[in-house]
Amino acid sequence: MRCSGTDVGGTKLLTVVLDGDEVVEVTKEAVPRTTDELVARVAELSRGCDAVGVGIAGAVDRAGVVRYSPNLPAIKELPLAALLTEATGTTVTVDNDATCALRGEHALGAARGVQDAVLVTVGTGIGGGLLLDGRIVRGAHGFGGEIGHMVVDEGGIECVCGRRGCWERYASGTALHHSDFERVGWWLALGLVNLDQILDVERFVLAGGVSEAGEKLLGPVRRAWAEHAVGGSHRDRPDIVLAELGERSGAIGAALLAREVP
Numbered sequence: 001m002r003c004s005g006t007d008v009g010g011t012k013l014l015t016v017v018l019d020g021d022e023v024v025e026v027t028k029e030a031v032p033r034t035t036d037e038l039v040a041r042v043a044e045l046s047r048g049c050d051a052v053g054v055g056i057a058g059a060v061d062r063a064g065v066v067r068y069s070p071n072l073p074a075i076k077e078l079p080l081a082a083l084l085t086e087a088t089g090t091t092v093t094v095d096n097d098a099t100c101a102l103r104g105e106h107a108l109g110a111a112r113g114v115q116d117a118v119l120v121t122v123g124t125g126i127g128g129g130l131l132l133d134g135r136i137v138r139g140a141h142g143f144g145g146e147i148g149h150m151v152v153d154e155g156g157i158e159c160v161c162g163r164r165g166c167w168e169r170y171a172s173g174t175a176l177h178h179s180d181f182e183r184v185g186w187w188l189a190l191g192l193v194n195l196d197q198i199l200d201v202e203r204f205v206l207a208g209g210v211s212e213a214g215e216k217l218l219g220p221v222r223r224a225w226a227e228h229a230v231g232g233s234h235r236d237r238p239d240i241v242l243a244e245l246g247e248r249s250g251a252i253g254a255a256l257l258a259r260e261v262p
């Protein structure tokens, strides 16, 4: 079965075509300026595919409507799955980009063999994909996993979402403009410990542009974990690892999610 997956980022459109589990085509280009152009381009890139998947940053509901995307302000209440189904004549799924990245890493990357994991995309902002008891969790409306907008500092730094003190303002690439790595690692660990208190996961997988710093990022996070952890030596600490599929994880995961639709 041939299927395509497209990751719609803030500026970049990355598409892969899978034949089985093998990536046979990769296309990387700028995100089209209008939604009409976006739909036409994704349809063109997925020509000849039996299923089409799209991952996009923001709140995507279970019908594949992109309700709101902070990095793509022109997109609001866009029925992307329906428009692409019409344009391609095939099965189309649209999901949050971090959920797609989690699917990719669970199938073929750093979350293989794990039942409980959170994938954290650390780029301009922070996104999250949740795997609990071996199943991807999207929540009642599809908006689960928007972990970057947990408020960790009341009255703190202004966020793109209109509020103040969101975690992503302190622990993402944007935070590096006003802070150093050690401090960003401290904030990142704070949020991960909060998530672990709620979910008790086996593994955190860090993806996205900032995670490419590797040990420079992981070192401070692991050091700060001990400071934040509750019940320290009495709890098993989750693994904190880097994603393995690089910038393709979201596109690969989108293709896999599309393929899995019955």
Ligand SMILES: [Zn+2]
Pocket: 148, 149, 159, 160, 161, 162, 163, 166
């Ligand atoms: Zn926010």
